[in-house]
Amino acid sequence: MNLHGNHTGDNVQQTVEEVKVKCVVWDLDHTLWEGILLEDKQVGLREGVLEVIKRLDERGILLSIASRNDASQAMLKLKELGIHSYFLYPQISWEPKSESVKRIAALININPNTIAFIDDQPFERDEVRYSLPEVRCIAAEDISSILDRPDMNPRFITEDSRMRRSLYKNDIERKEDEERFSGTIEEFLATLDLDFSLYPASEGDLQRAEELTVRTHQLNATGYTYSYQELDEFRQSDRHRLWVAELEDKYGTYGKIGLALVECSEDIWTLKLLLMSCRVMSRGVGSVMLNFVMREARKAGCKLRAEFVENPWNRMMYVTYKFAGFQEIGENGNTVLLEHDLSAIQPFPDYIKMKTSKE
Structure with a gap:
């Protein structure tokens, strides 16, 4: 099993020929x-x-x-x-x-x-x-x-693909209302009725999961891409946890917008992948996903580590890790390894309603 997907050593950028047109x-x-x-x-x-x-x-x-x-x-x-x-x-x-x-x-x-x-x-x-x-x-x-x-020609045409234009039109309406709002960002988010779902990936989620790894560059902590087949192996593996995130608010759904992949050993969990759609950058979703994984690791009695591979676009993910309390403990080539002692985990924001199952 290739834990790094299509990661290519020191060069994590895709060539122009490989990058799909958005x-x-x-x-x-x-x-x-x-x-x-x-x-x-x-x-x-x-x-x-x-x-x-x-x-x-x-x-x-x-x-x-x-x-x-x-x-x-x-x-x-x-x-x-x-x-x-x-x-x-x-x-x-x-x-x-x-x-x-x-x-x-x-x-x-x-x-x-x-x-x-x-x-x-x-x-x-x-x-x-x-x-x-x-x-x-x-x-x-x-x-x-x-x-x-x-x-x-995307490899898969998912439900999120077919809805993409309407998802962005919803975003335009959100942005217009946010610009007119006179309070703080937290006060605006509290008006959105945000419902955040984070659940173990099913087979039906894998096409969108592959699409997320291929399309997401700015908010991808490692830049790794994974195929449907690799993701299916992780989904069925006892040594891995693969979670998919969805988000809705009063304007409608954002679709499936996030992915987290953890490699589990007896006493250490390692986040191999943490990513989310750029459309939810201002919704605090990255911190919420990270918070959830931290809680799961603590329940399992394990340390939590995370890999970060910097590229020209994803510095925000490093900031997300540091803001959550992760500390650098080493480097392996261009991969930075971080760790959290899980002694202090921030509460979930009041403005988000959490669900941890697909139902």
Whole structure:
């Protein structure tokens, strides 16, 4: 059994070819539709585009827009065409498209290396490529082959994949309400009616569990990825604990948003993996998951250790461990080993209702 999954020594970053696309950003004129909107109000969708949009959406790949255009006219046309609801955070202005792509990445909270940008103009693609070399730039003439690209074909299409656009739309509503809220973050969280479930993974959870390890980079303590088969072995192993986390609030479900994998010996538990979706970064979920594992280890009469492998995006996870009281006890290559004596465990936040079973 490979405890580190697809961990590759000192290099835990996936190559561009291996990293799946999370968001496709579209230009409008001569790309999403035929013609130039400011010259012809009757422009129609490019042949085959609607099928591509629908298929990408079904696969859980998000869609957005970066267009140098008149925003009000462009949005009216998208609504007229019946496709405006597919696009998150459309950026329609006269600024450089690289700035629009950067803003989309920030608003969705994804790494630019998971974005593909489609435009008919070589100049525009080069401008984005120069400022954001990690973004995949695709010519509009190649739209017909997009659905066959390996980086746009997830291994599994899960329930969370199919719901991804609606999950993000719920997040937009949450963020808007949070910005209008005048109290503290804890007071706002108390208004959300948060229900947090953390339970042993079942076979039906494994596709989403694999997807989480592949898609999650910022809030992944080790960056390890695991296949369905490896996760199934852990699930059935007496020497491991594999937990899945779900979150709901008054706006709806966040879906399955977290994963914890522990290797158990007679007197030591070691957290091999602690991760959660970036969409729940501000909900304190990481600390709650860690708190739960700490309690389980103490009940088992074991010490609790945790592995941390730093990458360019996951420093927040190290902060989570340190804030919870973990101390460094050693290093093995690029892996930092931490330990908690479990003498003092923080209580669960009052604003979260905990459930530790799937029912």
